[in-house]
Amino acid sequence: MTTQTPNKADDVEEGTVLRPRFDAAGLVTCVTTDATNGDVLMVAHMNLEALQKTVASGEAWYFSRSRKALWRKGETSGHVQKVREIRIDCDQDAVWLRVEQTGGAACHTGRRSCFYRAAPLGQKGAAKLEFRDAEKTFDPDKVYPAKV
């Protein structure tokens, strides 16, 4: 290595330009937390267009891997996410959104957060789960079209 050679790692880690490192599918991971208390609401993915729309609009857009489609959070349920801050991690392959979750629920099951079960510590091998903060704020059957 010489000082003449640009250090790409430094550029990604210490630079001031957003240069997302998309995976082979063109996606980065996005973690979305509740700006009021730091709870993780959901983990999803973004392609370039979702990321650009989120930065530009201040509303959360994702890319649905199952539907293979751009997805404005809340477009069906009305529970949009107003973005308070967007952060990128050191190697620019993960995004953190701090949001105000309107309508009270980020999860398609009707719960505020997708993370409504805990695995108590100290278990060896197969682990049991306990429900935590798992109250439903809406009935998904009344909000989403019927599954076939």
Added chain:
Amino acid sequence: MTTQTPNKADDVEEGTVLRPRFDAAGLVTCVTTDATNGDVLMVAHMNLEALQKTVASGEAWYFSRSRKALWRKGETSGHVQKVREIRIDCDQDAVWLRVEQTGGAACHTGRRSCFYRAAPLGQKGAAKLEFRDAEKTFDPDKVYPAKV
């Protein structure tokens, strides 16, 4: 569909058994937050062994995709993560760890969080980043072996 057929989605989403849905590489995404204030410290990955060791020991273990190796967080830096709670999301392909970050830094750059840059809202197209909460708590050159 008949009522005789087990509904696997319900089992994954509403069950009380940890059944992680690993991707093709055998990994789930893990989001790690500071239990004291909810800040996202890092996003990493876990294979089955890392997840089981984390649940059993109460210390954070990950799987490094770049090194292709199981990785006890803090094994080089000494900055281990004491897990306060482990949660799993609705479709069991993402884990949330709430941790006490010992030594003050989760990021290999020496910062408390890997998310030390923000993309200000309202930008269209290529976006600029601003450093936030980016003070280094240690000098990585003194903690990690030299890169070649």
